[in-house]
Amino acid sequence: MNRLLEIYRRLYDAFGPQHWWPGETPFEIAVGAILTQNTNWGNVEKAIMNLKKENALSPEIIHKIKLSRLASLIRPAGYFNIKAKRLKAFISFLMNEYEGSLKRMKEEDTQILRLRLLRIHGIGPETADSIILYALEKPVFVVDAYTKRALSRHEFIEFNRTYEDFQKFFHSSLNRDVKLFNEYHALFVKLGKTYCRKKPICNGCPLEGV
């Protein structure tokens, strides 16, 4: 039995479907992926609400809006000066290379696109993969801090391995399935919020004894 599928089954049985990503459009998902960097999702929702309220949640508006104005709108998400620049950088890329269209971006070869996203200032591996998986619905596995904690605590792989090492671990033993990767990552986040935090609450953890 594939151990990673065993973990998936346990998480799914414990928590059920997670209905990710929370967002109405691919563009909103991509914006959320940048805003949620090291930040509680509730704060991101407030920032996105501000953008919607001002009718600013579109590539064209964010592209031309003043940096200081954008920063003040996304203030609740934290790191707002940095994230305003990161949003601008991503959207310049989207406008210049794909006519502001995520549908166009989706047509790009996945590996090429991933490398191009990683060259954008402020887009690292987790953000790039979140955009590819959740906004563009292409099968790459998203690794985050919760995933690393859970797998290292249960001695599957050392915490200090690289992002790519963790990702390969999943890619090499699971089918490249968008739905599976979507649910699996979301379940790791759920697990992390419930049990596998910096200060773990291991009692009752569904991964006990895997």
Add this chain to the structure above:
DNA sequence: GACCAGGCACATC
């Protein structure tokens, strides 16, 4: 008041 949250870039050794 301390600690944490769905990272990333940059400096320094």
Add this chain to the structure above:
DNA sequence: GATGTGCATGGT
């Protein structure tokens, strides 16, 4: 390649 630091709001 490894380690340390700045970025910042809001909930527990």
